Amino acid sequence: MSISHNLQAISQTIPTGIRLIAVSKTRTEAEIMEAYAIGQRDFGENKPQELVAKAQSLPPDIRWHLIGHLQTNKVKMVLPYVHLIHAVDSLRLLSQINKEAVLLGKQIDCLLQFHIAREESKFGLTIDEAIEILHSEDYKSMDHIRICGVMGMATFTSNQELIRQEFKSLQSHFIELKQTYFPKADYFAEISMGMSDDYRIAIEEGSSMVRVGSAIFGVR
Numbered sequence: 001m002s003i004s005h006n007l008q009a010i011s012q013t014i015p016t017g018i019r020l021i022a023v024s025k026t027r028t029e030a031e032i033m034e035a036y037a038i039g040q041r042d043f044g045e046n047k048p049q050e051l052v053a054k055a056q057s058l059p060p061d062i063r064w065h066l067i068g069h070l071q072t073n074k075v076k077m078v079l080p081y082v083h084l085i086h087a088v089d090s091l092r093l094l095s096q097i098n099k100e101a102v103l104l105g106k107q108i109d110c111l112l113q114f115h116i117a118r119e120e121s122k123f124g125l126t127i128d129e130a131i132e133i134l135h136s137e138d139y140k141s142m143d144h145i146r147i148c149g150v151m152g153m154a155t156f157t158s159n160q161e162l163i164r165q166e167f168k169s170l171q172s173h174f175i176e177l178k179q180t181y182f183p184k185a186d187y188f189a190e191i192s193m194g195m196s197d198d199y200r201i202a203i204e205e206g207s208s209m210v211r212v213g214s215a216i217f218g219v220r
């Protein structure tokens with residue numbers, strides 16, 4: 001199946017109002033342009049260097065999503081090109097993003113990444129850690145970042161019920177933060193969850209953006 005065929009087939013199953021991010025990590029520029037040609041504009045990369053290189057040579061109206069772990073020493077290079085940073089998992093990283101955003105004169109949109117999977121290896125905050133960040137004086141003084149919601153990755157498993165429970169927990173974290181810290185903030189509206197194998201469950205559990213790679217571009 002071709003990239004454009006896959007993309008069209010998936011797009012048709014995604015309800016309006018939910019954003020499909022085509023995860024283009026490891027893919028060539030030609031492959032990305034095949035998706036671009038039929039209207040795809042949101043692309044996800046997990047490595048800052050790769051995002052920057054592609055952003056510099058591909059059309060400027062692409063919205064680049066950084067979906068992978070971000071190290072503080074890579075913040076500066078990626079900020080000029082990034083539309084949304086999905087995986088903020090510490091106050092230290094948030095501070096660095098704000099600091100570089102001030103220098104750049106650009107407001108940066110971020111999501112807080114939660115650890116919802118059983119796997120130890122995955123990154124992300126607990127709800128208590130997220131609350132600690134939002135309560136900190138440090139966070140309150142940051143005027144160049146906007147937290148737009150939450151992101152998470154389910155356990156890599158065939159157990160659909162477990163995946164569903166994990167997505168439910170992410171949605172409940174979103175609701176708790178929304179009610180307590182962002183009740184009047186229209187921009188706090190995003191739940192980034194769902195990948196090729198589980199985006200249908202994620203949509204049923206309230207996802208607002210799904211990150212789909214191999215189902216569009218083929219196996220990596």
Ligand SMILES: *Cc1c(COP(=O)(O)O)cnc(C)c1O
Binds near residue numbers: 067194197213215
């Ligand atoms: C690679 C990746 C995806 C896409 O994974 P597929 O299984 O290829 O759809 C989604 N989210 C993150 C954070 C990723 O690293």
